[in-house]
């Protein structure tokens with residue numbers, strides 16, 4: 171038996187509890203992992219609270235990522251004792267996820283945990299941090315360079331935003347952080363942001379073309395914020411869009427794209443091919459200072475504490491990352 175968060179759906183609605191689960195109930199897969207740590211991402215918040223239908227099968231163990239040690243494997247790439255990390259692939263949505271002491275899944279989905287990180291640190295990064303790295307890779311691979319101007323990061327005190335600030339600063343960029351939490355100015359400046367703007371200045375409908383400011387943007391927010399960010403991006407700049415904290419809508423015009431050559435770069439972490447994952451995790455291993463990582467850990471929580479924390483996360487009350495020690 172092992173412990174895990176179990177989401178169920180009954181006629182009365184969704185139930186969530188920390189349950190004792192028999193190993194025989196684990197889903198099919200050629201690798202079994204003893205999970206050390208998981209984390210709470212925005213999507214896990216949606217799954218646990220049931221506020222958006224991200225769970226496609228019940229009962230479900232949520233948790234779109236984890237780090238741990240292989241305990242059994244019939245997959246050619248993995249053997250008992252290997253340290254691994256998992257992000258996405260529909261885990262925690264359609265296949266049992268990481269908010270449990272054990273996981274069984276397809277070994278093709280795993281990558282080796284970079285030696286630079288412990289399981290706890292990998293989950294302080296989590297899918298949010300790995301997505302931040304995908305966004306930075308998207309801008310850099312597109313050709314955006316530090317001497318071209320400032321980079322805007324939206325949702326800056328969140329998981330994606332915090333790690334994006336750290337990675338961009340390390341890569342030499344000047345970063346402006348947009349946040350709704352004026353009280354977190356010193357947190358963002360400690361991460362390396364050069365200045366802060368109030369997210370309210372980006373949140374409302376604006377003109378299709380505005381004064382050019384950003385060489386690039388990492389946007390975790392969507393909706394009017396993404397539209398305004400595109401409208402303020404400089405000629406031939408690029409915007410990496412990965413999130414929808416404000417909304418999934420994109421009430422824009424084509425003007426920034428056809429008159430300023432602005433590129434909108436979509437970033438998906440869930441089905442990203444292995445080559446992109448490895449590039450992102452290599453960037454994290456190379457550029458993320460482990461002591462800086464401690465600053466983005468909001469707190470370390472147990473499986474039971476993860477349930478109420480999911481609501482707090484969705485209300486935007488959490489600064490940085492929540493690491494879940496599944497054995498606590």
Ligand code: NDP
Nearest residue numbers: 212298325326327328329330349350413414415416438439
């Ligand atoms: P968090 O909840 O940690 O951070 C989101 C941040 O967005 C908040 O901290 C807040 O920052 C800001 N925010 C919240 N509500 C609003 C609002 N109404 N308007 C404007 N800003 C708001 O989430 P993550 O960082 O983990 O994820 C961010 C987004 O990225 C989510 O939408 C998530 O679903 C998406 N995502 C996408 C992935 C992909 O594969 N494409 C992978 C991972 C995440 P502040 O207070 O500083 O303004």
